[in-house]
Amino acid sequence: MSNKNIYPKKRYRLTVEFLKKHISNSESILDLGVENPLSEIMIKQGYQVKNTLGEDLDIDKTTIENTDTDVVTAFEIFEHLLSPFTVLQSIKANKLVASIPLRLWFSSAYRSKTDIRDRHFHEFEDWQFDWLLEKAGWKIIDKKKWTNPTKKIGFRPILRWFTPRYYIIYAERI
Template identity: 60%
Template structure:
């Protein structure tokens, strides 16, 4: 059903979520159901998902949802303009993760899926600025690496260079 589950990334993401928003809580997960959705539910969260809508085209779908927080795990980099969506969120809390821009690797572009591409791969300061401009105050952050089991310069750099950035923010 699902491709190989990125267990390290999911573990870090779920641990971060549990630290900043302990269960039980009702969350809107921007994105379709996936293995992380199931892990969040097993951990005591009630999860509502978007249904794969183009959030650049209809960002207003986040406006009228009553939840404790909105989570956006590995989704904002796919949007042409995440600013508009971030401004429209009415929830008081936002928990998000993004892949960081790496100086030694190009932005991700799937060879088989036209949607699975990154318009943005942010540096941490750029993402912080985006959140600030869209009226969010950062409360907590976390970074982690994403090593791969290959030989070479890039795999070696991945062992030391943070790839993922998690942010917990509250409405200003």
């Protein structure tokens, strides 16, 4: 099986590499968000992954509050929440691996025209996300950024080759 089949997107490959650096396969994971291609890849890599069920995490934090997993992962979830602070505070696990799309000065926030839930309420700069985590009781141990180039022609696609789009952190509860 080729890497392209295992990792259909660059961010999946980089996310799994970062996860493997900090989280062992023996640790159980609650992945915020419904089952998705990345959570399926994590399972294929030997992780024990349970996902939330699509509930509105701004309103219903029951699954987060009642889980006994070792780790919580949140990959491109916090930008969709009105109050990521309360979700971060409600996490019982002592380890967190989370990624967000970074705010780009040359591109407005993502907004689906067909799915009201698939919109970005927040697009953070790295320092803002760091501050949010710190205020919610987390200490960042490691972090990484990467670009998301496209093969389109134009000024903004050229900028995407040089401007980091994704930001991932590994943090532990203070």
